[in-house]
Every structure is written in C-alpha cells, then in structure tokens.
Amino acid sequence: MENKEKPKGQRTGFSTGACSQAGVAACLVAFLEGAPPQEIAVRLPIGRKAVFPLADFCLDLHSDKDRPSATATIVKDAGDDPDVTHGASIITSVRITCVPGVRFFAGEGVGTVTKPGLGLAVGDPAINPVPREMIKNEFLLRQDDLKAWTSKHYGWSDPGMDVTISIPNGEVLAEKTLNGRLGILGGLSILGTKGIVVPFSTSAYRASISQAIDVALARDISTLVFTTGGQSEKFAQKIRSDLPEEAFIQIGDFTGFSLREAVKKKVGRVIMAGFLGKFSKLAAGVTQTHAAGSSVDLEFLSSVAREAGCPEAVCNEIAHANTARHAGEIALSAGCTGFFSFLGKRVTSQLKKTVKNELPIEVLLTNFDGTILSHEGDKTC
Secondary structure (H helix, E strand, C coil): CCCCCCCCCCCEEECHHHHHHHHHHHHHHHHHHHCCCCCCEEEECCCCCEEEEEEEEEEECEEEECCCCCEEECCCCCCCCCCCCCHHHEEEEEEEECCEEEEECCCCCEEEEEECCCCCCCCCCEEEEHHHHHHHHHHHHHHHHHEEEHHHCCCCCCEEEEEECCCHHHCCCCCCCCHHHHHHHECECCCCCCCCEECCCCCCHHHHHHHHHHHHHHHCCEEEECCHHHHHHHHHHHHHHCHHHHEEEEECCCCHHHHHHHHHHCCCCEEEEEEEHHHHHCCCCCCCCCCCCCCCHHHHHHHHHHHHHHHHHHHCCCCCCCHHHHHHHHHHHCCCHHHHHHHHHHHHHHHHHCCCCCEEEEEEEEECCCCCCEEECCCCC
C-alpha cells in the first residue's frame, strides 16, 4: 500500500472501509478489462489517493452468465496503530446483476446490526455509512462503462452490484472490540470515516465509544456510566443495577473525548466510575490517561491528602508510595478516608471544566473489591 516511511510509531494505516473500497474498485476494473490489476488506486474519504496491492483475486465471467462475479483480497495494514484487524484479510466479493442499485451483505466475520442507534437499520450488515458511500462512488465512477459492458455481454444496460465483505476469523477478533455491547453480532464492523488510521489514536475505539452513546440514546437512556475498563464496569453495574447494560460504556483512556461526545450528543447525565490510578490523573487535569502518556503524580496525591487533613507522616508516606493504589492503601490503613472524598471532588471539578459545566457529572471511585471510596458530583442517589 502507498504508505510513506515515517519514524517508528508514526506510520499511518488504512481502515477496513478503505480496504473494502479498494477491493470493490479492483473487481470493477477486472470486469471492464477482463483481468485483475496487480494494484488498485482509490480516492479516500479525506481526498487522499492511496494504492493497495492485491493479495489474491478471482474473476468468474462464465459459470453464472447472468451474474458475473469477482473477489479481491487485501491485507489490512493498520500502520503503527494497535488495531485488532491489522494483518487481517479483507475480502470483497462483487457480483454484477441486472437489478439497478448497490446492495451490501455480511460475509464470514462481518457482523450484523441488532440494535438501533448506529446509523444502520437493524438486520443490516455492519458496513458503516461512509464505507458504503465510497463503495457506491466506485460503482458510479464506472457506471457508464459498466452499462456498455453489460449491454454488450449480457443484454441489459442498467446494471446493479451486490457487495459481500468477509473477514476470516472476524468473529474471534470482534471479541476484542465493543461490538457485542453495541449490538453488532457475528463479527467485525467495516469502519472508517477518513479511510486512514492515525497511529495510536485508536480511532476505531473512539468510533466505538461514539456509537455506544448513540445506541444508548436510541433506547432513551439518559444516564450513562463511563468506566475505565472491564473490572470498574463490573463494580459500577452492581452499584447501578437499575441501569440497562447499554448505559455502561468502557471508555478506556479517552475521558476527555467521551465527555465531549456526551455533550455534543446531548446526554442527560454521566457517571464516571473507576479506580485510584486513573482518577489520580483525572484529578490533576489529565483527561488522556494512558500509562505511556502520563504518570501518577505522587506529590500531587500527597498534597490532596494534606488538604484532606491527613497527618503529615501519612502525606509523606504517600509521596513515596510505589503506585497510586499503594497511596490509597496507605490512606486507608491510616484511617484517612477524607483523602478519597477530596480526590473525588478534584476529579469532579476537572471533568466539569472539560465540558464547561454543560453536563451533570457524578464521580464514583471504588476500591479493587468494589467498595465505594468516594461518590461526588451531581449525585441523584
């Protein structure tokens, strides 16, 4: 693929949608030219040209005279982004028909939509709107040539196209995504609003968070619980068992992004649930909390303990703790429970700043056994 050399960690990649678009383009070129190209160039949604090599190709113009078919395989290169589909085979099968229009089907490893709120009808293949549009554009670019070709060879002059996208092992890979929670069952989604994947932006994960919010709103769920991971979500679900499963969204390290999406989509209320490590960073104003991008500031935690009235010896011990969790253990052992309340208030204040006070926010800090250490903010219960 056309992907200029960049320093390690900065190399961009391509989305599953871009690979599918390129595969369809290759199939259409093969129909018109009678043989597949070795590589195919397409214009991505952002307007950038990209060239994709074909890993495999099959052209069948004879076994079904009324429905010529072709299948292209492109191996996805996600660049330096930690994407679960990096190296996966994106297989697009195109069948030209005498029925006008473009239709989409989910093949092996591509999911099916089972819940509203994703911009796709329930029952549709999980091929997102922008990849669909780009694939349709590839058809429209060649529509006149295809009309002439089908008129000459098949006797009909208004052809349509059936597109089936498959990802071998996609159902297994989907277990590492949020698809199940979103109601996308049976495999992965074909994604990509830009066509490229920016390294370490985890753009697919951000898109999943945004979609999860849409799914919740489509079910008239006004209170969402953002959690930093699976364990914090499990504890939050026990604490707020009155809320449906779709209300709980694992946002990982993307607190700032998730809160801004909640404001943009007019969510009624957000409960932020997590543990001391992530919350110590949020309290200090860091809303992208990946370990590689920020570290726990133990001096800051020591100052919070001091503000909460903890003895100076405890504050000094916290300043020299091994981890945020260790700092919490020190405070608990000393009976300084006020430390957690003050930390929760700091987190609330920082998150409210992030959304310019445009969203009611609760903060729920728990211990690693699920015990509530602090519950602050715009509480309803």
